[in-house]
Amino acid sequence: MTLSEEDYIKAIYHLGKGENHTVSTNEVAEKMETKPSSVTDMVKKLSEKGLVNYRPYKGVSLTGFGQKMALTLVRKHRLWEVFLVEKLDFSWDEVHEVAEQLEHIKSEKLIDRLDKHLGFPQVDPHGDPIPSKKGEFKKAIKKLLSEVPIGVNGICVGVKDSSAPFLKFLDKNNIALGDTIAVKDKEEFDGSLHIQIKNRDIHISQQIAANLYLKITE
Amino acid sequence: MTLSEEDYIKAIYHLGKGENHTVSTNEVAEKMETKPSSVTDMVKKLSEKGLVNYRPYKGVSLTGFGQKMALTLVRKHRLWEVFLVEKLDFSWDEVHEVAEQLEHIKSEKLIDRLDKHLGFPQVDPHGDPIPSKKGEFKKAIKKLLSEVPIGVNGICVGVKDSSAPFLKFLDKNNIALGDTIAVKDKEEFDGSLHIQIKNRDIHISQQIAANLYLKITE
DNA sequence: ATAAATTTTTAGACAAAACTAAATATTTGT
DNA sequence: ACAAATATTTAGTTTTGTCTAAAAATTTAT
Ligand SMILES: [Mn+2]
Ligand SMILES: [Mn+2]
Ligand SMILES: [Mn+2]
Ligand SMILES: [Mn+2]
Numbered sequence: 001m002t003l004s005e006e007d008y009i010k011a012i013y014h015l016g017k018g019e020n021h022t023v024s025t026n027e028v029a030e031k032m033e034t035k036p037s038s039v040t041d042m043v044k045k046l047s048e049k050g051l052v053n054y055r056p057y058k059g060v061s062l063t064g065f066g067q068k069m070a071l072t073l074v075r076k077h078r079l080w081e082v083f084l085v086e087k088l089d090f091s092w093d094e095v096h097e098v099a100e101q102l103e104h105i106k107s108e109k110l111i112d113r114l115d116k117h118l119g120f121p122q123v124d125p126h127g128d129p130i131p132s133k134k135g136e137f138k139k140a141i142k143k144l145l146s147e148v149p150i151g152v153n154g155i156c157v158g159v160k161d162s163s164a165p166f167l168k169f170l171d172k173n174n175i176a177l178g179d180t181i182a183v184k185d186k187e188e189f190d191g192s193l194h195i196q197i198k199n200r201d202i203h204i205s206q207q208i209a210a211n212l213y214l215k216i217t218e
Numbered sequence: 219m220t221l222s223e224e225d226y227i228k229a230i231y232h233l234g235k236g237e238n239h240t241v242s243t244n245e246v247a248e249k250m251e252t253k254p255s256s257v258t259d260m261v262k263k264l265s266e267k268g269l270v271n272y273r274p275y276k277g278v279s280l281t282g283f284g285q286k287m288a289l290t291l292v293r294k295h296r297l298w299e300v301f302l303v304e305k306l307d308f309s310w311d312e313v314h315e316v317a318e319q320l321e322h323i324k325s326e327k328l329i330d331r332l333d334k335h336l337g338f339p340q341v342d343p344h345g346d347p348i349p350s351k352k353g354e355f356k357k358a359i360k361k362l363l364s365e366v367p368i369g370v371n372g373i374c375v376g377v378k379d380s381s382a383p384f385l386k387f388l389d390k391n392n393i394a395l396g397d398t399i400a401v402k403d404k405e406e407f408d409g410s411l412h413i414q415i416k417n418r419d420i421h422i423s424q425q426i427a428a429n430l431y432l433k434i435t436e
Numbered sequence: 437a438t439a440a441a442t443t444t445t446t447a448g449a450c451a452a453a454a455c456t457a458a459a460t461a462t463t464t465g466t
Numbered sequence: 467a468c469a470a471a472t473a474t475t476t477a478g479t480t481t482t483g484t485c486t487a488a489a490a491a492t493t494t495a496t
Contacts, residue, residue: 002452002453024473024474025475026472026473026474035455035456036473037455037456037474037475038453038455041475042454056474056475057460057461057474057475087305087335088328088331090331094327098323101324101325102320105316107316109308109312110302110316116306222482222483222484242444244442252483253485253486254443255444255445255484256483259483260483263483274444274445274491275443275445275491275492
């Protein structure tokens, strides 16, 4: 597979929400930042290669083989993201662009060894699950921290309230996107939470918890 | 620069022995495993871009800018090779093919961080020097171990005598290509050497030393 | 010095991946 | 149900990098 074919397969995979929905030419074009006519050309080719099911005017979906390829690419992309953050001290929001290139390196051994070097991580720096070599993985969902049960941990991926006072509070208390958060205990009385964030134990109010999104895998 | 352009620049650099000799179309074609006519096409383009000096029928050499590019690529290639061996436990002879791909990843930050992660290595797993960010580096030369002065260290890169008994000896004494060897002391009497190899101190005869090639940087 | 051998370039073609403009199919709104 | 709006495909180009075959230049050998 060429780099270009790989990026199309990944786009179709992501647009299908990992559930292999049929997606339209226009959707793919928008995601790939290209023209619909280019997409038509490419999906015809991918169809010939047995990677997608394509019905003119009706849309495109991945074949079993195409899904396998997509998961391999997602695995590679996310492992590289972990590498960049964990080993090279990249920040949360800098890794995507570079991983977008690294994911295309062809060497099964490289990925196996990288996986090992990283300690077989289960999620990437954005909280998204890393498919196993066989293509298995748990789905990730986004929840408000206040709705996460005790014992679960996830990654902080967004805020509901983005007002200056709230962001200032987060900053002052050293809570940032990309941080790993574990829910340790919940107070019955006021719904406040005892959480562990980056190996630090802190106590936050229910209002705070109700404005932070966590990505968790079940 | 495209991946293809980069590989041509590297080929011209290596054929020019790092001293920017003018090289012929046919030499480039052979190294790149392509046709001379393709080389002509490409060097014309590289010439337009100011990366090479090209005179029809006379050959091609790198411009100052082209040399800069070549050194950046060599730096990236060799840093990745170190990474593969040191961090991912690849062996000496497996790294080239993968580094050939990784060298094309575009991210200055990635290379700076990788360099740091590896502890700013000076040589790659083949004993070849790694250019600094500014493009400076020491030249490497290949010498018989018996001719290397005391105190110097290098990497074992080949054998002069490749007979079964000699190779068997090396195997039995755990001496392999890719090993780092430092010359600790030399006996006046018989020319035998005390060397350190992979943190092990051993004593070898002059005959052995006269059949092992070391790559050293001065 | 000239012919033969070799190297290099040119001309013309092709495949991959993109684009624009025009044609056609589908969906939406009345 | 039909016209208008939207989505999609087709047709024809372009760019990049490659190739083969033929022409031209250079080098080598007599
Ligand atoms: Mn990509
Ligand atoms: Mn990610
Ligand atoms: Mn390369
Ligand atoms: Mn090397």
